[in-house]
Amino acid sequence: MTAGPPDSMPRPDITSRTDIAGLLTAFYARAFSDDLLGPVFVDIARMDLAAHLPVMCDFWETVLFRAGLYRRNALHVHRDLDARTPLTAVHFARWLDLWITTTDERHAGPVAELAKLQAGRIAGSMSRRLSGRQPKQPDMQRPVQHGCAARDLNPQPAD
DSSP states (O other): OOOOOGGGSOOOOOOSHHHHHHHHHHHHHHHHHOTTTHHIIIIISOOOHHHHHHHHHHHHHHHHHOOOOOOSOHHHHHHHHHHHSOOOHHHHHHHHHHHHHHHHHHOOSHHHHHHHHHHHHHHHHHHHHHHTOOOOOOOTTOOOOTTOOGGGOOOOOOO
């Protein structure tokens, strides 16, 4: 029996900060080159990935492993950015789509699934709060889906 192509290899779950850093680096490479998100990250936010990566690692390590490392206000940062260029539900849907795609390419397992679920909650919450909409009641039956449209943002509040 011969081994399948490399993409058929089992993908590891997210188990460490190193995994998170690799996921974030791959995600931001994709987001920076994206036609919709790239200008927001590169031209408007002028995001310095080397400076931002440790902060985002703290954030995701806190979200996924309850590490308690992230002590900033993510909504405040996004409100400031939204004041410079409106961040719409379409932006958050695209962010979520890129996050899910990148996660699925690199990882599989319970923590990878949690990363996608939490990303859906975060995207939905940020989108609602920046647009002034009220939080919706949790819908525990609806899974996070790859390739979702803006209308499909997971309505589970993270707020």
